[in-house]
Amino acid sequence: MNTPLDADGARISRRKLRHLDVCADPAMPVEDPRGAGFDNLHLVHECLPEADADAIDTCCEFLGYTCRLPLLISCMTGGTGDGSPFNVILARLAQERGLPLGLGSMRILFHDQGAIPDFAMRRYAPDVPLLANIGAAQLEGLESGRLVEMARRLEVDALVVHLNPGQEIVQPGGDRDFRGVSDAIRRLCDHGAMPVIVKETGHGIRPRRVRELLASGVAWVDLAGAGGTDWLQVESCRGQQLESGESFAGGIASDCVAWGLQTAVILAALAADGDNEGDIPGWLVSRRPLPVIASGGVKSGLDIARAIALGAGLAGMALPFVRAHAAGGEAALERLVLTIGESLRSVMFLCGARNLAGLRRVGLMAGSEFVTAVRQLAAVDRG
Ligand SMILES: Cc1cc2nc3c(=O)[nH]c(=O)nc-3n(C[C@H](O)[C@H](O)[C@H](O)COP(=O)(O)O)c2cc1C
Helix, strand or coil: CCCCCCHHHHHHHHHHHHHHHHHHCCCCCCECCCCCCHHHEEECCCCCCCCCHHHCCCCEEECCEEECCCEEECCCCCCCCCCCHHHHHHHHHHHHHCCCEEEEECHHHHCCHHHHHHHCCCCCCCCCCEEEEEEHHHHCCCCHHHHHHHHHHCCCCEEEEECCHHHHHHCCCCCCCCCCHHHHHHHHHHHCCCCEEEECCCCCCCHHHHHHHHHCCCCEEECCCECCECHHHHHHHHHCCCCCCCCCCHHHHHHCCCCCCEHHHHHHHHHHCCCCCCCCCCEECCCCCCCEEEECCCCCHHHHHHHHHCCCCEEEECHHHHHHHHHHHHHHHHHHHHHHHHHHHHHHHHCCCCCHHHHCCCCEEECHHHHHHHHHHHHHHHC
């Protein structure tokens, strides 16, 4: 049954559209100036690659599918009130290139079921993993059953819960009460109807929380660390064009440029955990793939290679897709994915890695500043 678009629904829809506009504009300073930390990591060159460059296998397994690249198109949009052409474009790209696709928050569907076509992407992407998305702060007010029922209507393979306290704290009318979120996530996992993925939105998840989430039944954790889109800054940019009646806690955003845990630092701290009991040398070899998605500031095939070498199951990107589409439409999106694939394959060849398992055995060297940051995070986190 369709419910009419209520005032909250209309507000959410206008806000989503503004977020997309702000992020699409390269003049907007929405990115963390530190970067994600991948530039500090150097894969070991192999002068005798026992591999055929044309037979490098970049496939990865994710949610029962074989994806052609270890690259998730991160959760972004839907319910913008403009027919959501962007989701359809991304869904077609995902299908054509064999990539998993995350959909933006489906919160609006609990205000306006008329927006369902914006999220019902299965017919455009029948053969790839599709992920529905909801904010952690909304979990408390929604029964697990209702959420799962909506996700089933969208024919998705998993439900993503996003953690975005940074965004909520500055967003006018944002959800400021995050109590009970861990329990709500656990209840959703216990419901058992579909895999649950938990992600941040650009400030990262500390290693201890990653381990706790996985132990509580979460299937995958998407780090969505700092280094790329920074929602304090997105809201700050949007804050310059607020609607009347909205107020923006702008001071926080200007105090907190470069907030959060950089993606590569979290991943390295997770990779170093266990066997060597937190002792992080100047080189790293991931021993086993983690059910972890490395996203937040991932920019290239080389970054993806570094993330996989550090133990990520796959990587994810949001902003590069928004910017490519804004600059050159579907052709630019296509070029972006082709370039990433070519770059990843070249890097793997130069490391002598025939597939992702081989890439995880290559090893990385890291500068002392990076190693110090990883050591500090591991120590503070254990604290
Ligand atoms: C325009 C835009 C909209 C987004 N909307 C959502 C969302 O609805 N739900 C969500 O979990 N994350 C959302 N994100 C966050 C991304 O999924 C991702 O975690 C974050 O942008 C960091 O990745 P990046 O540095 O590659 O952009 C959005 C990002 C962008 C750029």
